[in-house]
């Protein structure tokens with residue numbers, strides 16, 4: 620019915636039972652401008668490799684699901700304008716119609732699980748948008764975390780989201796939310812959100828063990844690890860608050876809605892911080908790639 624194409628390095632890793640880390644592609648096509656998007660994707664892949672795991676960047680190219688992209692495929696995707704953004708609702712339709720699309724956190728989790736990959740590194744997850752009580756804009760990423768057994772390493776959720784409501788929904792859905800090395804849930808560009816993470820873990824080994832424990836208990840779904848951005852790259856909450864407010868005001872005034880909201884806000888915040896937000900974004904994704912590689916290594920190393 621469908622075919623999965625594995626990159627040569629992912630195929631080799633799987634044949635040798637070596638750890639792999641899934642990486643999403645929406646961050647490349649919709650999260651960062653060209654050419655920093657390709658450069659970052661390459662740096663992130665290199666970071667995974669240098670920490671003992673194999674990177675598997677996931678996307679749909681001409682109707683085929685790819686687990687791991689060859690260099691030329693990655694570059695072509697990053698340059699293409701108007702690539703579709705695929706979440707759970709869009710994945711099958713894109714494959715059925717021969718389309719090309721970048722996978723969000725939700726669709727990347729689905730694909731990673733199909734490929735037997737248990738750990739996934741990204742920047743930030745989608746969540747409950749501010750004003751969701753009127754717009755009903757709640758990312759499908761949250762529901763996915765509740766049903767697909769992949770541990771997702773992110774730098775928390777962006778302050779463009781309603782972080783308290785995002786944490787509430789995750790609790791309702793039974794998703795473990797783990798602060799890594801600190802008691803607070805991080806807020807993407809900032810290490811702190813002012814909100815406690817429901818759980819705290821301090822080592823990759825503990826996170827791997829909790830992942831396996833859920834499987835052993837027959838619990839569906841994954842885990843969300845909130846890994847704070849390194850101190851030297853952080854932008855404080857106070858500095859960001861007025862910028863986020865301005866970007867949100869513009870989105871509203873221009874009638875931006877649905878899938879277009881997150882990419883619009885990211886692009887405006889990039890402009891309004893004169894590129895500083897992008898440097899922070901790159902630093903935090905690299906940091907997440909490192910931790911994800913360590914968790915993937917622990918999952919393989921232990922004899923559960």
Ligand code: PSU
Pocket residue numbers: 643645646649650706722723724725742743744745746757758759760777807877878881
């Ligand atoms: N948040 C970020 N950067 C991103 C995204 C979210 O900080 O690039 C992307 C991810 O792919 C995420 C998706 O899964 O946006 C969520 O989109 P939506 O809110 O439309 O579900």
Ligand code: MN
Pocket residue numbers: 756757758759877878
């Ligand atoms: Mn949405």
